[in-house]
Amino acid sequence: MGIDFILSYKTIILYLFPIPAIIDWGLHRFKIYDGSNLSRIFTGFLIGLTFATLLYTFIKNAFDINFWIVSIIYTVIVAIIFKITK
Numbered sequence: 001m002g003i004d005f006i007l008s009y010k011t012i013i014l015y016l017f018p019i020p021a022i023i024d025w026g027l028h029r030f031k032i033y034d035g036s037n038l039s040r041i042f043t044g045f046l047i048g049l050t051f052a053t054l055l056y057t058f059i060k061n062a063f064d065i066n067f068w069i070v071s072i073i074y075t076v077i078v079a080i081i082f083k084i085t086k
Contacts, residue, residue: 013053014070017046022077029085 021043027033050070057067 010053010057011066013049014057014066017050018070018074021047022074022081026081029081 024033024035024039024043028035054067054070057064061067
């Protein structure tokens with residue numbers, strides 16, 4: 001149970017924590033929502049945890065599939081939003 005418990009939290013952090021930040025930033029880029037300091041603090045905290053977990057994952061094993069999947073998925077999403085809102 002111990003290691004599975006930790007891995008499930010790592011998976012949640014890597015795959016789900018960036019979603020509110022991407023949504024908040026995307027809504028701002030599309031000029032739908034200006035955001036607030038509270039939302040920026042909250043989403044910044046979540047994305048900070050994600051980046052810290054990604055860094056730890058990469059340092060521990062540069063070939064970890066979760067690192068590469070998360071990095072590629074969110075990079076593509078951000079690139080698409082940048083391209084659309086150019």
